[in-house]
Amino acid sequence: MTKFEKPRGTRDFLPEEMAVRRKLENRFREIVKRWGYGEIMTPVFESLDLFKAKSGEGILGEIYYFEDKGERELALRPELTAPTMRAFVNEMQSFTKPIRLFYFENCFRYERPQKGRFREFWQFGTEIIGSDKPAADAESIALAMNLIKSAGIKGYLSIGNLAVVRHVLNKITDESEVKDKIMRLIDKKEFESLDNYLEEIGADFNSVSDLKRLISISGNDAKEVITNAKSVVGDLPELDSFKNMIELLEAYGISEYRVDFGIARGLDYYTGVVFEIYADGLGAQKQICGGGSYKLIPLFGGGDVASIGFGIGFDRIMEIFTEKQDKDTTVNVISMPETYKEGIRLALVLRHYVCTTADIMNRNFGAQLKYANSSNADYVLIVGEKEIEKEIYSLKDMKTGEQKELTEYELIQFFAEDD
């Protein structure tokens, strides 16, 4: 007999674990709904070109892609921002702005699995489309922090701003490839390589000095950081916007975070604010949330529309989410062969109020009780000939062993109150 194994980097979620996952998922859903976000669902697979357009050829190595029978090049989605923006371009361009969207879906990446990293993983994320204002940035960050907090997790927030960094970068070069490379080096904090590279391209000394000063500015006191940045870049509208956003965060009650102009992104559709949230207890994969503002829509053939969003690594959150599943009250109906049908009828009635099961193993009375015990039922309802005759049923509390004689109406009362 061949035994089939699940593909590498995928997981089976059994009921106990699923209950906890759904518990957190539902909590997240409730929160984003309260913030006015509507759910979007896009296909599990998209054209490969969509992801190449967003992230470049370099991502092919990490993408699951294939040719279908119609010779279309398709890819399992590695992330959800591109599909969401594609859907916007296709179907939502004339919607009233801003558009607030959220998603909770699985994504696929061909990577070496490790702690907090799987080949099939779930992302919970939001996108705001149509606002490039600091208020949208602030809302997005505040929402992300609210979600993390609702999971009982301490999240460490870092905020950067690429518009300010780019302003300085533009003085060094006009070539986007060169900019990309510099941004990557900054992001990885490989300052030696950065020095060498800047020297190699013969960058202007003053501009390089400004850049290096700017990206080294970071700290927990936002106002101080901004003052420092101002001393490098001078009066800059982008910096004013950033300052404005920081002030709004205060209104949202977000006060603990780090501002870091050394946060960078290699891809040039990122426009301004970028943020990351980290958590303890995750080994190498500490980042649980990443977000930022970007202009992806023009790249996908849409208008010049700005957006901002974030993605939460749901599986990573689950690794450190400590709550257990909520146990529902359960009732087992115990009957005899002669009374089985009446037992089914009563079970149907009780199911309006409480989780109820009946025997489907043809077990005898004692075995049914044993099963109720080992499956952790809270109550057992005994439906035997004596009970049917009197129309009074025996409800046994499995924890205390107490038994009550109740009519059908009293049973309903009993469990209806339980909710």
Add this chain to the structure above:
RNA sequence: GCCCUGGUAGGGUAAAGGUUAUCCUGAAGCCCUGUGGAGGCUUCGAUAUGAGUUCGAUUCUCGUCCUGGGCCCCA
């Protein structure tokens, strides 16, 4: 793609180059056709996989697959 680690029933384990691979737990059934948790009995269930060495491999060697962890990457 690279490095380290491990892999014996569903879970946890023991042992050994040589008859039928140990024990606990679990599941199913019976003891027990109207009162559970205990106990007894029965049954089910494993050496990840391929090759090599050997008279003989589950044990030794190598490859593959997979787990866990790290590097790279992280759109």
